[in-house]
């Protein structure tokens with residue numbers, strides 16, 4: 553069966569990014585080394601098998617632990633701050649995940665417009681496909697659209713490289729079809745990466761972006777607390793994680809007033825007071 557994006561795609565190969573060489577992180581080497589050493593030691597001294605199997609499991613446990621640390625480079629390169637040159641210009645990046653959302657995205661766009669701020673929207677492919685006019689609105693107002701996977705699946709931590717390439721590639725095609733240009737950056741749903749994420753991203757030419765300030769706007773219903781959580785750590789070069797889309801459970805948790813709508817004006821006021829500027833990731837990061 554064709555994947556959802558492939559059924560309707562007008563994806564032009566010229567919109568695709570060229571693949572890049574994939575860069576193993578320290579945990580890739582540890583995983584490969586522990587398996588090679590384990591197999592070799594069992595071959596030479598079969599009685600050592602419990603130790604060998606323990607070492608292999610241990611390296612997988614470390615992979616799992618670091619996979620849950622979004623800013624860790626242990627599983628390959630990840631961007632969690634803007635470069636020094638952008639920080640010296642007083643730039644920060646506000647980023648919004650999980651949209652587009654018919655209710656939230658237009659209101660977030662209006663708030664950004666009022667402050668003259670630019671932001672980056674990590675869109676979910678399936679939601680972009682359902683609301684293409686919102687994705688076009690994001691770019692028409694001067695913001696950037698990047699890749700947050702097609703399905704936004706909780707099972708992504710168990711995907712093979714092939715399945716990762718298909719899912720992230722479907723989002724890439726969908727977003728490129730709508731906006732006319734391919735996303736440059738990928739953000740992992742739920743921040744979870746595996747040893748297979750970097751090889752899949754390299755094949756698609758994408759770079760992984762995390763954050764260094766997590767607002768918790770999707771779980772904390774108090775906008776003042778969300779804004780002060782951001783303000784406490786805000787400094788030039790920061791990448792701030794917020795949301796313009798909420799899943800059912802999280803939408804219910806923040807009742808009828810998602811805290812991003814109350815917190816964002818306070819964050820934008822802080823930026824104005826400190827004479828800092830919110831810019832898109834693509835304008836702050838060299839391509």
Ligand SMILES: [Zn+2]
Pocket residue numbers: 649650700704740741742
């Ligand atoms: Zn997400």
